[in-house]
Amino acid sequence: MLDYPSLAALAAVLREGGFERAAAVLGVTPSAVSQRIRALEERVGATLVVRSQPPVPTEAGARLSAHMERVRLLEGELAADLPLLAGAEEGPATLRVAVTADSLGSWFLPAAARFSAATGTLLDLVLDGEDHTAARLRNGEVLAAVTADPAPVSGCRTRPLGALRYLATASPAFLARHFPQGVDAAALARAPVLRFDRKDGLQARWVEETFGHPLAAPTHWVPSTQGFLDASLAGLGWAMNPLPLVAAHLAAGRLAELIPGRPLDVPLHWQHARLGARLLEALTREVAAEARRSLVPPA
Amino acid sequence: MLDYPSLAALAAVLREGGFERAAAVLGVTPSAVSQRIRALEERVGATLVVRSQPPVPTEAGARLSAHMERVRLLEGELAADLPLLAGAEEGPATLRVAVTADSLGSWFLPAAARFSAATGTLLDLVLDGEDHTAARLRNGEVLAAVTADPAPVSGCRTRPLGALRYLATASPAFLARHFPQGVDAAALARAPVLRFDRKDGLQARWVEETFGHPLAAPTHWVPSTQGFLDASLAGLGWAMNPLPLVAAHLAAGRLAELIPGRPLDVPLHWQHARLGARLLEALTREVAAEARRSLVPPA
Numbered sequence: 001m002l003d004y005p006s007l008a009a010l011a012a013v014l015r016e017g018g019f020e021r022a023a024a025v026l027g028v029t030p031s032a033v034s035q036r037i038r039a040l041e042e043r044v045g046a047t048l049v050v051r052s053q054p055p056v057p058t059e060a061g062a063r064l065s066a067h068m069e070r071v072r073l074l075e076g077e078l079a080a081d082l083p084l085l086a087g088a089e090e091g092p093a094t095l096r097v098a099v100t101a102d103s104l105g106s107w108f109l110p111a112a113a114r115f116s117a118a119t120g121t122l123l124d125l126v127l128d129g130e131d132h133t134a135a136r137l138r139n140g141e142v143l144a145a146v147t148a149d150p151a152p153v154s155g156c157r158t159r160p161l162g163a164l165r166y167l168a169t170a171s172p173a174f175l176a177r178h179f180p181q182g183v184d185a186a187a188l189a190r191a192p193v194l195r196f197d198r199k200d201g202l203q204a205r206w207v208e209e210t211f212g213h214p215l216a217a218p219t220h221w222v223p224s225t226q227g228f229l230d231a232s233l234a235g236l237g238w239a240m241n242p243l244p245l246v247a248a249h250l251a252a253g254r255l256a257e258l259i260p261g262r263p264l265d266v267p268l269h270w271q272h273a274r275l276g277a278r279l280l281e282a283l284t285r286e287v288a289a290e291a292r293r294s295l296v297p298p299a
Numbered sequence: 300m301l302d303y304p305s306l307a308a309l310a311a312v313l314r315e316g317g318f319e320r321a322a323a324v325l326g327v328t329p330s331a332v333s334q335r336i337r338a339l340e341e342r343v344g345a346t347l348v349v350r351s352q353p354p355v356p357t358e359a360g361a362r363l364s365a366h367m368e369r370v371r372l373l374e375g376e377l378a379a380d381l382p383l384l385a386g387a388e389e390g391p392a393t394l395r396v397a398v399t400a401d402s403l404g405s406w407f408l409p410a411a412a413r414f415s416a417a418t419g420t421l422l423d424l425v426l427d428g429e430d431h432t433a434a435r436l437r438n439g440e441v442l443a444a445v446t447a448d449p450a451p452v453s454g455c456r457t458r459p460l461g462a463l464r465y466l467a468t469a470s471p472a473f474l475a476r477h478f479p480q481g482v483d484a485a486a487l488a489r490a491p492v493l494r495f496d497r498k499d500g501l502q503a504r505w506v507e508e509t510f511g512h513p514l515a516a517p518t519h520w521v522p523s524t525q526g527f528l529d530a531s532l533a534g535l536g537w538a539m540n541p542l543p544l545v546a547a548h549l550a551a552g553r554l555a556e557l558i559p560g561r562p563l564d565v566p567l568h569w570q571h572a573r574l575g576a577r578l579l580e581a582l583t584r585e586v587a588a589e590a591r592r593s594l595v596p597p598a
Binding site (some may be wrong): 015016017018021024025054092101104105108109110112113116122123124125126127191197198199204214216218219220221222223226227230231234235236271287290 | 314315317318320323324353366370391400403404408409411412415416421422424426434455465496497498503513515517518519521522523524525526527530533534576
C-alpha cells in the first residue's frame with residue numbers, strides 16, 4: 001500500500017504552493033513535510049516536485065497528487081456516512097475542475113457556490129487550456145471540466161450543457177464612428193476588433209457566417225473575459241461577448257449589437273471522471289441546473 | 300540591412316497566430332509568407348517559428364519580431380509628420396503592453412481606450428507573469444508594463460503609479476455564517492478563503508499584518524479577477540478584492556469588509572522602454588492620468 005501521510009504531504013505542497021504553507025495546513029513542521037516527500041521520491045525512484053517557488057510537480061508527482069485528491073474525495077463521503085470517522089485533520093477535500101474563461105466569467109460561479117455551501121467541499125478552479133484539459137482529465141489531475149471540446153476522454157462521461165450565446169457588440173459611439181453606413185465588408189475591414197488570444201476565432205467565425213468572407217481587421221488583444229467586456233464598453237473595438245454579461249448593458253443602451261438578431265452559439269460540455277463519487281454527482285447537478293438557467297438548450 | 304518584408308511576414312504570423320491570417324493582413328498568398336520566413340531563417344541560420352497551431356516563436360524569432368514591431372511604431376510616427384509617406388499597407392502599429400490581471404480587470408482599460416482612440420494604435424495586452432515580464436521588457440517583446448515588481452530593467456524607465464487598494468471582503472451571508480462572533484484567529488482558520496493562484500499571497504499578508512499570525516484556512520482557487528469578485532458575491536469565500544471593483548457592491552450592501560478600515564495597498568509601477576517614441580509617451584500620459592483617478596497616490 002502507498003504511504004498516505006507522504007502522499008498527503010505531496011498533495012498539500014502542490015495545492016498550497018509551498019512547503020511552509022503545506023506544513024501549516026498539515027500541522028507538522030516543514031522539515032517533516034520535506035522528509036515525507038523525499039521518502040516517497042526514494043520509493044518511487046523519481047523526483048516528484050521541482051523545488052521552485054511555487055513548487056512544480058513532475059509528471060509522476062502530478063499523478064500521485066491527483067490520486068491522493070481522489071482518495072480524499074472518497075474519504076470525505078465516507079465521513080458523511082460514518083461521522084465518528086471524521087478525524088479530518090486536513091480539513092475538507094478539494095475538487096479540481098477545469099472551466100473555460102468565458103464560463104468562469106459569465107455563469108459558472110453560482111453553481112460552484114451552491115455546491116460548496118451544501119457539501120463543504122473546496123474547489124480548485126483552473127482555466128481550460130483546450131490542449132491540456134483532456135490530458136488532465138485522463139490522468140485524473142482534474143476530475144471534471146466545462147469545455148467547448150466534446151472529444152470523449154477515456155474514463156470520462158460527457159454530457160451537453162447547452163450553448164453559451166455570444167453577441168457581436170460594441171459601444172454606440174464606436175458604431176457611429178466606424179459603421180456610419182451600417183455594417184458591411186468594407187467597414188469591417190477597417191474597424192478595430194478584439195481578440196482574446198491567438199486561438200480566439202469567434203469574431204472571424206461570426207463575420208464568415210454572417211457575410212461569407214474572412215475577417216482581416218486591425219486587432220486589439222485583450223486576454224480577459226471581463227476585460228473584453230470593459231474594452232467593448234470603453235469603445236476600444238467590437239467583440240463577441242457572452243450574452244449573460246451583456247444583457248443588462250444592451251438593455252441600458254451602453255452596448256448595441258452590430259447586427260441585431262445574429263447570435264453565435266458555442267456548445268459547452270461537462271466532462272467528468274467515472275468515479276461514482278457522490279460529491280461529483282452533486283456538482284454535476286448544480287452545474288446542469290445553472291446551465292439550464294444561463295445557456296441556450298442543446299439542439 | 301535586414302529584409303523588412305520578411306520581417307513583416309514574421310511579425311504578422313506571430314501577431315495574427317497563423318500563416319493564412321498573416322497572408323490576409325499583408326495582402327499576399329500564404330505561400331509567399333512561408334517563403335519570406337524561410338528566407339529569413341536561412342539568412343539567420345536558425346528556426347524562427349515553430350510551425351504549430353498557433354505558431355510559436357523561437358527566442359530568435361521573438362527578438363526579430365519585437366524589432367519589427369518597434370520599427371513599425373517609429374514608422375507610424377513618421378507617417379503622422381509626413382502623411383504622403385503613409386502607404387500603411389499593413390495598417391496601424393501594434394503596441395504590446397504587459398498588465399497585471401487585477402489592473403486589467405479594474406482600472407487600466409479606460410486609459411487604453413483613450414490612447415487608442417487618439418492615436419489609432421492597436422494594443423496587444425498580455426498578462427503580467429511576474430517572472431517573464433522583466434525578460435520581455437529587456438528583449439523588447441513588450442514595450443511597457445504595469446507591474447507590482449519595481450525591479451529596474453536595463454533600458455527601461457520605471458515610474459510609480461500609486462497603489463491599487465485591496466479590501467478584505469465577503470458577502471453579508473458569508474460573514475454571518477463564518478464570523479458570527481466577529482473576525483478572529485479561530486474563525487479565520489475555518490472560514491474558506493479565495494486565492495487567485497499559488498503566487499497569490501495577498502490574503503495571507505492581510506491576516507499577518509492585521510492579526511500577527513499566519514493564515515492557514517480552507518482555500519478555493521479562482522484564477523480570474525472578476526471570478527474572484529463573483530465568488531465573493533456568491534459567498535464561496537472571503538478575499539482581497541480591488542477597491543475599484545467592490546466600491547459599488549460595498550455601498551449597496553452586497554459585500555462587506557471583514558474589518559472596516561483595514562485596506563492593503565499594493566504599489567504599482569509603469570515600466571517602459573527608453574525608446575523616445577511619442578506613442579509610448581502618449582500612452583504613458585493616459586496611464587498616469589487614469590492611475591491618478593483610480594489608485595492611491597504614491598507615498
